[in-house]
Every structure is written in structure tokens, then in C-alpha cells.
Amino acid sequence: MTTLRDLSRHLGLSVTQVSRALNNHADVSADTRERVHRVARELGYQPNVSARRLVTGRSGMLGLVLPGIPAEAENAMFVQIVGTLSQHLARMGRPFVLHIADPAEDVLDAYRRLTASGAIDGFVLLDPEIRDRRVAFLRTADVPFVIHGRIEEPHDYPFYDIDxxxxxxxxxxxxxxxxxxxxxxxxxxxxxxxxxxxxxxxxxxxxxxxxxxxxxxxxxxxxxxxxxxxxxxxxxxxxxxxxxxxxxxxxxxxxxxxxxxxxxxxxxxxxxxxxxxxxxxxxxxxxxxxxxxxxxxxxxALGWPHLAQILAAAVDGAALPALQVQGEVGLVERASVRSVS
Amino acid sequence: MTTLRDLSRHLGLSVTQVSRALNNHADVSADTRERVHRVARELGYQPNVSARRLVTGRSGMLGLVLPGIPAEAENAMFVQIVGTLSQHLARMGRPFVLHIADPAEDVLDAYRRLTASGAIDGFVLLDPEIRDRRVAFLRTADVPFVIHGRIEEPHDYPFYDIDxxxxxxxxxxxxxxxxxxxxxxxxxxxxxxxxxxxxxxxxxxxxxxxxxxxxxxxxxxxxxxxxxxxxxxxxxxxxxxxxxxxxxxxxxxxxxxxxxxxxxxxxxxxxxxxxxxxxxxxxxxxxxxxxxxxxxxxxxALGWPHLAQILAAAVDGAALPALQVQGEVGLVERASVRSVS
DNA sequence: CCTATCGTCCAAAACGTTTCGGATCAACGA
DNA sequence: TCGTTGATCCGAAACGTTTTGGACGATAGG
Incomplete structure (x- = not known):
């Protein structure tokens, strides 16, 4: 595994400067930045997520917790959700953790474990309920999330929903x-x-x-x-x-x-x-x-890519209005309504 | 977040000893071990996976990479596989990463990224092929895996298969x-x-x-x-x-x-x-x-729990014969064969 | 000429855990 | 009495990254 130190030796630069170059910080010359990026690519450098997380407090992993294996009738929907989320997050370089909880245990315990251990730093929440316990927990734990749908007002959280x-x-x-x-x-x-x-x-x-x-x-x-x-x-x-x-x-x-x-x-x-x-x-x-x-x-199906994108933005610290998306709703009139004047 | 240092202060012990107590090492007295575990539970201590991984080289996360969103006909099977794997791994306290690759890119790149960044330390491999490139890669990268099925001889790798x-x-x-x-x-x-x-x-x-x-x-x-x-x-x-x-x-x-x-x-x-x-x-x-x-x-369906268990054992460094499971095959004779003596 | 400012760089600390190499002390046998 | 042994403990280093707080020249402004 190539590390920052390897790169710094190769380049005759300090580890600091290599890190800053790779993360596109301001105080590194365009020339150096270019060189660093090139050598990193050549040596197949991949930043170690654990080390990064240790210092930043973020792992880059996003998750979905489900209360159990979905019922037969939900199969197609489950595949659509999980598949689309995973694929979109993968494109953004973010591993997707699917946690299917033991039906016997409280889902909140799953959230507790996953957040406390620092394994995951953002969740997609499906099927929100009126006074959603997951939302309450994630809020107090200060962990980013995005809801498919909305909960009660005020709407001061990221969501994708329709009207x-x-x-x-x-x-x-x-x-x-x-x-x-x-x-x-x-x-x-x-x-x-x-x-x-x-x-x-x-x-x-x-x-x-x-x-x-x-x-x-x-x-x-x-x-x-x-x-x-x-x-x-x-x-x-x-x-x-x-x-x-x-x-x-x-x-x-x-x-x-x-x-x-x-x-x-x-x-x-x-x-x-x-x-x-x-x-x-x-x-x-x-x-x-x-x-x-x-x-x-x-x-x-239009919602899942939005959820992925919103959550990614949320953990990156984006501000609220941009994290709230309302999907379009169309209307098609067909032959199932009779006028009774 | 409670850390080892917090525990050590509470207990009047060194961080070292707390760590060893929690991991059930030999040179810690039964009494101390018991006290440490109790306090850890009380304070809701969860080891930070990133810190652990950084020093051990393991993240505890296990993964499944699929080349794309499964086709309609595979929905039920996909749910069964993914659901069972995730649930069983969750029970063992191991987060499950589902990576659905972009169909446009080479799946091997996904494996490369996930392993190089240290995000995942073991994979379930489905649908093995004759000269499987994933197996070749994971072998050279020295990353544990378990195959559902088998590849060509010698069978010197973990698998679940039937005869x-x-x-x-x-x-x-x-x-x-x-x-x-x-x-x-x-x-x-x-x-x-x-x-x-x-x-x-x-x-x-x-x-x-x-x-x-x-x-x-x-x-x-x-x-x-x-x-x-x-x-x-x-x-x-x-x-x-x-x-x-x-x-x-x-x-x-x-x-x-x-x-x-x-x-x-x-x-x-x-x-x-x-x-x-x-x-x-x-x-x-x-x-x-x-x-x-x-x-x-x-x-x-009988195979998925085995895959979860085998992979978990494999990343824990278990030796081979125990990591190879052959499923039972039954026979039911019904009325579809005619004797033509 | 002196001081500010700017652009570029770096050493060192920090994150939380595991592990290495001992330290300490009591019990024990010679 | 003196090493030996075993049980229990601890300090410090290490993992790879980001970030803090500056250093160092060169350039510009007074």
C-alpha cells in the first residue's frame, strides 16, 4: 500500500504538502499540485480511510439500515432502492453500507452501534413515521441523514419528497x-x-x-x-x-x-x-x-439518486436549502372519471 | 464518544490494560477484566473502528461487489442473498458493504479501490468463473474471500459449494x-x-x-x-x-x-x-x-449463512479446512421418470 | 532601506487503538 | 538469602492522515 510518506519521499516534499496538494488546498503551487497528482496516480495511491477518519471524524461511508429482510412483495422495490443508492454512491467514491437488522432487536441499537464506532457518517432514512425515533436519535447524535419523505414541521432537515x-x-x-x-x-x-x-x-x-x-x-x-x-x-x-x-x-x-x-x-x-x-x-x-x-x-425511482446526492452533500457539510428536493408530479387524464354534472 | 482513555481514567488503569481487558487477553486479572467490561458497558463504550483498523490493518467490514443492478428475474434471489448476508454479518457485529459497480467500469477497479483504501477486509464472491479474475486479484492482494461455488483445482481457498x-x-x-x-x-x-x-x-x-x-x-x-x-x-x-x-x-x-x-x-x-x-x-x-x-x-438459501460465517472466520485468520463447507444434497423421487426396461 | 504581504513550504501534534518491551511484586524453590 | 517464575500491570511507539502554527524568501509599499 502506498502512503503519503511514500509519495513525499518520491517527490522530495513534506507529507504536509503532499496532503494539501492532493486535497487541493490553496497554499500549494499549481506546478507542485500537478506533480503530486501525477505521481499519486502513477503509484496507485489510495488514501487510507481509517487514518483519514481518525483525524477528520468522518469515514466517508454512508448507510441504510432496514428493520429486516423485506417481504416478498417488496422485493422489486428493495432491489431498486438498494441498487440505485449503492451505484450512485459508488460513483461518488463512497462505499455503501447496508445493515439489515435483526428483527428481534431495536433498530435504534443498530444506529447507535454504527455511529458510535465511527463506521458510518450518514444515513438514508426510508419510511419516516410521525414522531420518528431514528430522526430523534440521529439529531441528538449530530449525525447527518436524509429522509425519503418528510416528518412533521419544521422541515429543518434534508429530504427528498413529493408534494x-x-x-x-x-x-x-x-x-x-x-x-x-x-x-x-x-x-x-x-x-x-x-x-x-x-x-x-x-x-x-x-x-x-x-x-x-x-x-x-x-x-x-x-x-x-x-x-x-x-x-x-x-x-x-x-x-x-x-x-x-x-x-x-x-x-x-x-x-x-x-x-x-x-x-x-x-x-x-x-x-x-x-x-x-x-x-x-x-x-x-x-x-x-x-x-x-x-x-x-x-x-x-426518481428519488433514489437524489437521496444519494443529498446525503453526500450533507456529510460534506452543505447547508440546508440545497438539501431539500421536491420531486415533480405529473397528471395523466385517462378514461376512468365520469362527469355527473 | 467514550474512548479508551476515558475508561482508563474512570478505572485508574492504564489505557493498555483497559484495551487488553476488553480484548480478553491473558495477562489481566479476572477481577480487572470484569470491572473493565462493566464500566465499558455503563459508559456505552464503542471501540473506534478507524483507530483499530489503523493499527491492526483490519476494518472489520466485509463486502459484496456486484457488477450492476440485478435483472428483474433475479430480484428475489438478490434480496435473499443480500438480506441474509447482511443480517448474519450484523449479528456478528460486522458491517456489510454492498458495492454495486458501475456497469461501464471494470469490477476489478472496484475491488482495487475498496481494498487499497483499507475500507474492506474480506469479500463474498458470487458466480465464480473458470479463470476468475477477482480471485486472481484478491489472491495477489492477499485479501480474504469466500466463494459461493468453486473454481478450478487446487481447492486451496474458502468456499461453500455443493457436490x-x-x-x-x-x-x-x-x-x-x-x-x-x-x-x-x-x-x-x-x-x-x-x-x-x-x-x-x-x-x-x-x-x-x-x-x-x-x-x-x-x-x-x-x-x-x-x-x-x-x-x-x-x-x-x-x-x-x-x-x-x-x-x-x-x-x-x-x-x-x-x-x-x-x-x-x-x-x-x-x-x-x-x-x-x-x-x-x-x-x-x-x-x-x-x-x-x-x-x-x-x-x-442454506449457503448464505455459511458464506457469512466462513468469511468472518477467514478474516480472523482461521485455517483452511474449516473454511470449506460442502452443502448436503437430497433426492426426492416423484412421478416424472418412466422405466423403459 | 525597512516593514508588510504573499506564496510556498514544513515540523510536529493529534486522532484512538493495539502491541512491544519491559517493570513490579509476591510466591517459591534452592 | 537469592535468584526464578508467574501474574499483573504500564509507558511509549506505531499506524496514516489532517491540521496547526509557524518559517522562509521574494516582492511590493512606504
């Missing part, structure tokens, strides 16, 4: 504009912040249209095909409130819902109008449904 | 014992070592039964459903050699093959006898085929 409130407001607004007044909303899990934001958006759209919110039409729940099916039967089956339109939180819910409609003999959009938010989940596309569904549209 | 030669010999032997003499073999990719071992096993079984190998009945190829289908049409379609039995390298190949048989109007085992090696790939189970297939049987 979830706006998404729900837009989708609901499409339905009120078409004259619907009894609109169901199949939302995500109650603990998840985006679901709460979307609820606000749903309510805002209803209020704007002068529609009173009807109890039972908004449902928190897991965003799975099974849940969509159950919700469909509960809302449109025997004794259900039978709303005339519905907003689906994602396309898995929509898929389940359409199967319920099929069983109940309901047709879209004749009997029920359906709109959906499309994350471009692998394997379920709203345009492939029958009928194709009107949808807001923002691929989750 | 691939034996698998092919056993499966082929079942067919010769049932009186078959024209036996096809849908094998894996030519560059892969296990495929070569299996070819040897196939030939050994034929020789033992006094059967001459017929050209064109053995096929190297990717182990996909598509390849099974193509092979089926090529071997049993118009102008094909129409063997009376076939050995499938895995259940994906078998699935494709059975679809070809279906299209060609062939029935198993009436027209063709089929045996398969079952890795327990997620999603394709030979017992669920029609008819259920006779199979040798060795879940790939």
Missing part, C-alpha cells in the same frame, strides 16, 4: 370538478407522514368544493392489493355507503379495488369513478388497467 | 437405471465452474452405464425458462434427436421445457422422463409441476 398534500388535493379536485360529492379516499398507513399530508389535501379539496366530509369514506391502511379489495367490498358491498368516486393512494390499492368491483358487478367509470396516484411501482401500471386510470404520477 | 459433479451423476444415474440410453442434459453457462463439474458427472454416469455420449444432447446455456423452452423445441421439435429422457440443471429450465412439451403434445413421463436439480429458487417448485418432478435438492 403529497398537493397530490391528494389534485386528485380529489378532479372528482369534485366532475360533480362528485361522495368521494372515498383509500389512503396509506396512519403512522406515515405522507398519509397524513394526503388526508389534509383530500380535506382541502372537499372544502374548496363546498363538500362536507362524510365519515367512513376516508380509510387509512396498508397500501396493498388485498387492502384495496377489502376496502372495495366494505364501501360498495352490501350495506356499504357506495360513494360515486374514489381516490386510490397507489396502484396496488387500485388493482385490488378493481377486482372487488369486478366481483360486485360494478363498472368504471359507469358506476364509480376512480383516480389514483402512480408511484410507478414495478409490475402495476395504471394505464394497463381496464379502463386505464386517470392518475397523478411521480416515479419513486 | 455438483455428484448431483449430475446421480440424476443421470436415475435415468440410466430406468433403462434410458438417450439422455439430454440442459446444463448451465459454459464459463461457470459448476456447469463444467456437472458435465463431468453426466459423463461419468453415462460411462458407468455403458452408454456412449451422443453429440447434441448436452447443452450449455443460461438457466432460464426461455432457454428451457428453446431447448425443448430444438431437441424434441421437428428434426430433433428426440431423446427419451432429460436432466434439467434447475427448475426454471424445467418450467420452460414443460411448456415446450405442452406445445409439442408430449407428456411426462409417458413420452419423456424428466429429472431436475432443485435449488429452491423463489417461485418455481418442481413438486408443483405437472407431474411433480423427481429432483435432487439443495436450497441455495
Amino acid at each position: 403529497n398534500r398537493g397530490v391528494a388535493e389534485r386528485l380529489t379536485g378532479l372528482l369534485t370538478a366532475a360533480g362528485h360529492r361522495r368521494i372515498a379516499f383509500l389512503n396509506g398507513p396512519k403512522r406515515r407522514t405522507y398519509a397524513v399530508s394526503r388526508l389534509h389535501g383530500y380535506r382541502a379539496a372537499l372544502a374548496r368544493a363546498g363538500v362536507a366530509e362524510e365519515a367512513g369514506l376516508h380509510r387509512f391502511g396498508p397500501m396493498t392489493e388485498g387492502e384495496g379489495l377489502l376496502a372495495g367490498v366494505a364501501l360498495w358491498g352490501e350495506g356499504g355507503p357506495r360513494p360515486t368516486a374514489v381516490v386510490c393512494g397507489n396502484s396496488r390499492l387500485a388493482a385490488g379495488l378493481l377486482r372487488a368491483f369486478d366481483a360486485l358487478g360494478l363498472r368504471v367509470p359507469r358506476d364509480v369513478s376512480v383516480v389514483v396516484h402512480d408511484d410507478e411501482l414495478p409490475g402495476v401500471r395504471p394505464q394497463a388497467f381496464d379502463p386505464p386510470l386517470t392518475a397523478t404520477w411521480s416515479p419513486l | 455438483n459433479r455428484g448431483v449430475a451423476e446421480r440424476l443421470t444415474g436415475l435415468l440410466t437405471a430406468a433403462g434410458h440410453r438417450r439422455i439430454a442434459f440442459l446444463n448451465g453457462p459454459k464459463r461457470r465452474t459448476y456447469a463444467v463439474s456437472r458435465l463431468h458427472g453426466y459423463r461419468a454416469a453415462l460411462a458407468r452405464a455403458g452408454v456412449a455420449e451422443e453429440a447434441g444432447l448436452h447443452r450449455f446455456g443460461p438457466m432460464t425458462e426461455g432457454e428451457g423452452l428453446l431447448a425443448g423445441v430444438a431437441l424434441w421439435g421437428e428434426g430433433g434427436p428426440r431423446p427419451t429422457a432429460v436432466v434439467c440443471g434447475n427448475s426454471r429450465l424445467a418450467a420452460g421445457l414443460l411448456r415446450a412439451f405442452d406445445a409439442l403434445g408430449l407428456r411426462v413421463p409417458r413420452d419423456v422422463s424428466v429429472v431436475v436439480h432443485d435449488d429452491e429458487l423463489p417461485g418455481v417448485r418442481p413438486q408443483a409441476f405437472d407431474p411433480p418432478l423427481t429432483a435432487t435438492w439443495s436450497p441455495l
